[in-house]
Amino acid sequence: MKIFIDFDDVLFNTRDFSAYLKEFFAKAGISQELFQQYYYDPVAQANGNVKLFNPEGLLARLEKYEKIKVAGIRAELNTQLQDLRRFVFADVQAFLVAMGKENLYVVSFGLPSFQQRKFIGSGLSELVESCVVTENLKAQAVAQLIEEVPIKPTEKIIFIDDRIEQLEDVKKKHPAILTIFLCRKEGRYCDQQNEFCDWEAHDLKEVEKIISNTKSR
Numbered sequence: 743m744k745i746f747i748d749f750d751d752v753l754f755n756t757r758d759f760s761a762y763l764k765e766f767f768a769k770a771g772i773s774q775e776l777f778q779q780y781y782y783d784p785v786a787q788a789n790g791n792v793k794l795f796n797p798e799g800l801l802a803r804l805e806k807y808e809k810i811k812v813a814g815i816r817a818e819l820n821t822q823l824q825d826l827r828r829f830v831f832a833d834v835q836a837f838l839v840a841m842g843k844e845n846l847y848v849v850s851f852g853l854p855s856f857q858q859r860k861f862i863g864s865g866l867s868e869l870v871e872s873c874v875v876t877e878n879l880k881a882q883a884v885a886q887l888i889e890e891v892p893i894k895p896t897e898k899i900i901f902i903d904d905r906i907e908q909l910e911d912v913k914k915k916h917p918a919i920l921t922i923f924l925c926r927k928e929g930r931y932c933d934q935q936n937e938f939c940d941w942e943a944h945d946l947k948e949v950e951k952i953i954s955n956t957k958s959r
Contacts, residue, residue, distance in 0.1 A: 743957060744893055745841055746884055746919075748903040749850035749857065749873070751929040752831075754864055758928075759829045763797070766822065770815045772804065780804055794853040794877060826863035831926070837946035838869040841953070847887055848873040849880050849901075851908070880908050881915040888916075900953060906933040913938040920956065922949055 750756040780803040782793045801812040850857045854875040861873045876883040901912050902922045909921045923939035935942045943949045
C-alpha cells in the first residue's frame with residue numbers, strides 16, 4: 743500500500759506558522775499594512791493566477807516599492823526556516839514511522855521553492871520517500887508518482903488531504919484511489935465531506951485505524 747499525503751494542515755500546522763511569519767515581520771519593523779499589501783505578487787493577482795505566498799517575493803517587493811533594506815531580514819528569515827519542527831503536529835512522527843518510509847509520499851500544493859524549504863525545515867524528509875510540490879490540483883502529480891515509483895496496478899493507494907477540491911480532483915481522475923478527508927480542529931479550512939471522500943478523520947491516529955482496517959480487507 744502506498745500513501746500520498748498532503749503537507750499543510752495535515753502534517754504541518756500552517757495556521758500557527760502563518761501567525762509566526764506575521765509576528766516575525768512585525769518584529770523586523772514591517773507593519774501589518776505593508777505585510778498584507780505585498781504578501782502576494784500583484785502582477786500574478788492581476789493576471790488571475792493562483793495566489794501563492796513567497797517570502798522572497800515579499801521581501802523583494804518591500805525593497806523595490808518601499809525602499810526598505812531587507813538584507814538583514816532575509817538572513818534572519820533564512821536562519822529561522824532551517825528548523826520548523828515545532829510546527830509539525832504531535833501525531834505525525836508516530837504515524838509516519840508506523841506507515842513506513844518506503845510507502846509514504848508527500849504531495850503538497852504551493853510554490854515549489856518555498857514548500858520544499860518548509861518541508862526540509864520540518865525535519866520530515868527522513869521519514870518519507872519523497873515530497874512532490876505542485877502549483878495546480880494534485881491529480882496530475884499523483885499520476886506522475888504512480889508512473890515514476892512505479893506502483894503496481896493491484897497495489898492499493900491512499901490519498902490524504904484536508905481540501906475537498908483536491909480529493910475530488912484525485913478521485914475523479916483516479917477512481918480506484920482511496921481518499922481520506924483529514925479535518926483537523928487546528929486546520930485553516932472548514933470544507934464539508936462529500937461523495938469523493940471515502941472516509942473522514944480528525945487526526946492521524948484515526949487515519950491509522952482506517953488504513954489498518956483497509957489492509958485487513
